Amino acid sequence: MEEELYTVSVYTENNIGLLNRISAIFQRRHINVESLNTSASEIDGVSRFTIVVRVTEDQIKKIIGQIDKQIEVIKAYYHRDEDTIYQESCLFKIKSDLLFEERQIQNIIKESNARIVTVNKEFFVLEKSGRKEEIDLLHRELSVFGIMQFTRSGRIAVTKEEMKISKMLQAFNQ
């Protein structure tokens, strides 16, 4: 069975220590996490983990089973790229001189739909949201001129299909 990129969505109680439990499931199986994001979800008091891993379908099914059985996990799902709308975000810190002296940089910013967050005498900060490949491309293009700092977020994703988590929670409360 071939390895593929899977996005895992985990709805959880917002409790201390859960990150440790969930990450340990990947660690124990020697699976490298490509990216991991935790945040609030659309449901009050319920957190959402978005985890990207490259594994086989057999592996991801077993991993979902193990995540799902953690007491404070409400529900875990896995998706392929075509089932989700996903984005990443990144920030570049670049010397301000370049913004004014290198015309090409201005073109790169414009063509990549990146956004200037702030500018001062020393540096400016560029923000870009998009798919991994778009961010990789922008990084390559800007690297030529020198990047002072670079950081990127994990993937965040929503699914095209409905996830029936709210109905599950309603059923529990009834």
Add this chain to the structure above:
Amino acid sequence: MNTQTENKTQTTIDKTDCISGSEAVIKCLLAEGVDILYGYPGGAIMPVYDELFKYRNEIHHVLTRHEQGATHAAQGYARISGKVGVAMATSGPGATNLVTGLADAQIDSTPMVCITGQVASHLLGSDAFQETDIIGISTPVTKWNHQVTKASEIPEVLAKAFYIAKSGRPGPVLVDITKDAQFEEFDFKYEKCTGVRSYNPVPKIDSAAVLEAAKLINAAKKPMIVWGQGIILGQAEAELKAVIEKGGIPAAWTILGASAIPTSHPLNIGMVGMHGNYAPNMLTNECDVLIAIGMRFDDRVTGNLDTYAKQAKVIHFEIDPAEVDKNVKTDVAVLGNAKTSLQELLPLLQEKTYPEWHNKFKDLYAIEFEKVIKDDLHPTKEGLTMGEVLKEINIQTNGNAAIVSDVGQHQMIACRYAKFNKTKSNITSGGLGTMGFALPAAIGAKMAAPDREVVAIIGDGGYQMTIQELGTIFQQKVPVKIVVLNNEFLGMVRQWQQLFFDKRYASTEMTNPDFVAIAKGYFIDAQKVTKRKDLKAAVKEMIDSDGPYFLEVRVEKEANVFPMIPSGASVSDIRLS
């Protein structure tokens, strides 16, 4: 630590409902029906121990000699009673000493609640004296854990702890309570936990799956059941027996499933796995429908998965959805509690018998008897065998004893040859294989079932891992019977060295102390047997004894346990010599 708060141990409680966190711990335990707990005091749990002193007539605290002993005793208590075992320890080393017992309980699905003291909350993360991150350490080996930093959280967290530990697939839970939370006072109110929204302990049974399973079983020509501890945990012994008898299906058991159906039942075909019986292992690769009930296809059971029951349709009755298709791909999975699932299955089954199929098991048993069992149970050579000791214990206890075994050759012999009339009679460390388990586990088992004969069967290696618990046995006057089968080797490792490492016995030979003198040093009656002619009388004296008793039997030094499936081999490559 705030001195004002520290001094609150002496504070009188004015309002009946306003109590300290420590007293709340005790009241929670009482509300959950706990009347015995195992533990070891220390600085960070002293406030709870102080309260325990006040409640000593309601909760019996057993001071073990090591925190690991406390967890194994709690496990033994839980395994024989079906109730939650409780262990308590202080922070730091006290807490870390619980980890082996937690891991053992986790893999063997034993309901246990461990309570640990922790440094005061303002010291957390400061590497304070006896501080460890026990929540982080115990996360992989607990079903759930939680740190309490406010007294008011104690009732809800402990209620949840007991609920999680015993519901669904049981397991160990750890609750860590900071010292300031133990001193803090609050208005106490306790409500038992009846549900956690993110936790579905027992999946709803899919009747269509049960029907599909019944169809497969009814159409089978060579069906075979393998049951595990899920039968015992789900109290489904009667249902399993009814299914086996109505369907006429030969049924084998995993090490933790042992004793759910009496050994003497004609459809009980023995143990599967690495040192299991010849017939059920061989015929796993011949049956046409394999019905797994409350077992998890452990690698010690399946051997090489690539060759395991490939010809069979596999039906898996299981409470834990994560176990389905984890190791063996199933054709039909029936999620839910074994008791309810088998109740649904029973009316759908046709009454059948499979005489030809059953005779195959009998034929293979005859081969195993000739090549292995005869020499194990009726030896003609001079040296005493482990098997004949078990046979004598079976005779003297009429198969009514609970056998608590440690880990190694003697464990496999005990599981192979112990006769069980009653359920919950085989208490052993199956999944983790924890040497040192049996002596403290036997303490817990005997305290949970004082009317039952509890016999611990232990090797000379494992015995010395928790030998200090003889002190607990003496102090508590627990009339447990201890049999050490001494071959002066770490026998199972030596067997592997002989078979797979060209007899290079690297660090497996043991020079042992005078075990009888040590037992007598703890004021426990003891004797040693080295000759066959003395065995019967010695076992009789042990069983007739009213108090705890230690019996050392010097067995053959280099005997091996067969049958054996070499690690990673197919179940049908099982060796008889």
